[in-house]
Amino acid sequence: MKVRHLLNPALALCTAALIVGCNQASTTPTAQAEAARPTHIMSVPVLAGDTRETLEARYGGTVTHLDTEFALVGLDGGKVQAQNLQALAARGIVVEPNRDTFKAGALARMGGARSMWAGGARSMWAGGARSMWAGGARSMWAGGTYSLVPENTTAFKQIRLEAAHLLAPKLGTGVKVAVIDTGIELNHPAFIGSLAPASEWKDYVGNDAVPEEVGTLGVGGYGHGTAVAGIVLQVAPLATILPIRVLDSDGAGDTDHVASAISHAVAKGAQVINLSLGSTTPSTAIQTAIKAATGKGILVVASAGNDNARTITYPAAQADEGSSGDYSLGVTSVNSSHIKSTFANYASDVELSAPGENIYTAGPGGLLVAWSGTSMAAPIVAGGLALARGQTLAVPIHDVTKKMAENGTDPYNNGMNQAYKDKLGKRSLDLEQALKNIVKS
Structure with missing residues (x-):
């Protein structure tokens, strides 16, 4: 375990409930070497014959990432001032802030005192085998209830997940979903048999290959990535999770880490990338990385943010732009009646909405927890894309x-959401209707 700096209680993200006891609610981090964190970063083109040394000589900084598509060059203090920013901009190179520019999102506080969290000793994860999640659509939906995590039955009926599982019986088999987040609890029973090989894991915060969650439950971003990965696997139970840690225990992360993680996901064969994170400002480095990913046919999902704002966070705000727009989705959150969640950002560039309130999922300590936020809506969509990619496509x-x-529930039907008309996407997620128009029967 490792930690970069002290937790910030002011940034606490709230879980609504824990279904099992809290005897393992925190970790005890140990010191770990970490990579240098430049104050600024720029994404630069890689020319034939370029090396780290030639790039560093050309741009006067330190290369933090290099592949055949692009390189990231970090700058500190006076080196930023020494750059001819106007000349760089004329070449399409932008010097941008790097440190803590991305956030997991201030998830809505759904209420609940700590005394509510430890209500019972029942564990949904006993045994933890992959077959627990994926015994087939019939066993998952016994009696019309999502039997694995029955608390999610309402949300999953809303997106018609039972019918989607019948349309996509491979349940995401062979589809690798990169969860770029706070890391995950690697030994959580929900993930047994569902993770990519350890040789593919990456932790850009701790500068190692062990993307383990770090922190204290209920404080900062701790548990966020575990929750996101658990949601993906509920929607697509036979998908494979590639965990990549870019956000610290306070839920914040650096631009170069996020961009590098996207590139790493591409290199390791991810077919879907989930970004339940965002920045209030656009990033050339992130868009370059996304463009490189989508250029290889990788689908990218990003959350819209949780400030009840009329603008959505980046990269979701650019998910409908350019060539990458054909492979990306920006997602916001609605409640069980398809009404905009009170916390959810909204804008004309939102492409889709999905349930994001009180979604039960895996939590640190082997727990079952409930989270709310557009961060939860995004992996529901990412899981849906994994279902599609596991089948033979008709398009x-x-x-x-x-x-x-384009194929879902009308969130503006019968006068709903009129204050947010055309700002919650064209449709609210309906996986049955979507898959009917995406996969071969």
């Missing part, structure tokens, strides 16, 4: 996100 890959965004 070109560049039409998959479009079909998902």
